[in-house]
Amino acid sequence: MSNASRFQFIKSQHVPTLTVLHAAIEDFSYDRHAHEEYAFGVTLAGRQDFFSGGRYHRSPPGNVILFNPEEVHDGQSGGEHALDYLMVYAHPEQVNALFADALGRDNTADFRSNSTLIQDVQLRNAILELARLVTAHAGSCIDQENALYQVIGRTVQLGGISQPHQVTTRPDALLGLAKEYIHAHLDSDISLDDISQTAHLSKYHFLRLFRQHYGITPHQYVINCRINAARSALDLGASLTEVALRYGFSDLSHFNRRFKRIYGMTPHQYQRDIAR
Structure with a gap:
């Protein structure tokens, strides 16, 4: 990646877990990955090409992109012009109560949007205003x-599903066990046998089922989860070496390469951004 692509993360000084990414991309492609947070984005210029939900999407300027938590996606610039976009990340723990209130319910709700690519001026303007307040360190809490x-x-208002009312299929339940095991052992040397046995599936059946459901392999998912956990540790000020070793990266160079494929910058650059 050359200096033609630029990435900046800005954390809210008031609202925990709320983070804005401003990215300008010409020659960079994200690996397939998923975030723990909801991601609300607006394509500002150029065209945003990405895979999500089993299909490919193209987002021209003005469109909204919405990723639910753990929704696998990638991304790159498409067309002739450089891509410029904003993305706002908010953790479910921060917004589940807001979703419940918007749905008219008393209890928190794990909401999932029906749409990934959205044309809606009201939502676009709301995202841009939120991003402006965070990036400019403007306004009160x-x-x-x-x-x-x-x-x-x-x-x-644009539509979605409140997950507590969904029927869980057997494959979903078994893969859920596998994902729970992975999250509980991110700092351990886990094997494919360990994960598949937790899901009560043969190794090769598990491999096929996991990739079919999530669009990435179990190995890619483990790396992705470790990078996300590493990012959370960096948010708290942990040292790069400590984080790299804790989450199974052989050295800082290995950690840097993996982190950059998902966040567009090195862990050091990320930690420097959020400290501003």
């Missing part, structure tokens, strides 16, 4: 919370 609520409220 209540200003940013209200802007976040506007994004959540409009997202609910």
Whole structure:
């Protein structure tokens, strides 16, 4: 990747877990990955090409992109012009109560949007306003919370599913056991045998089923989860060497390469950004 592509992460000074990414991409492609957070994005210029939900999408300027937590995707610039976009990340723990309120419920809700690529001026403007407040370190806590609520409220109006009412299929349940095992052992040397046995499936059946459901291999998922956990540790100020060793990377060079394929920058650059 050359200097033609630029990435900047900005954390909210008021709302925990709320982070904005401003990216300008010409010659960079994200590996397939997933975030723990909801991701609300707006394509500002160029064209945003990406895979998600088993299909390929193209987002021209003005479109909204919405990724549910753990929704596998990649991304790159498409067309003749450089890609410029914003993405706002908010952890489910931060917004589940907002989703429940927008849905008119008393209890928190794990909401999933029906759409990935959305043309809606109201939602686009709400995301841009929230991103402006965070990136400019503007407004009070209540200003940013209200802007976040506007994004959540409009997202609910555009349609989705509250997960507690979904019927869980047997494959979903078995793969859920595997994912729980992975998350509980991110700092351990786990094997494919360990994970497949947890899911009560043969290794090769598990491999096929996992990739069919999530669009990535179990190995890619483990690496992705370790990188996400590493990012959380960096948010708390942990040292690069400590984080790399804790999550099974052989050295800083290995950690740097893996982190950059998902976040567009090295762990050091990321930690420097969020400290501003």
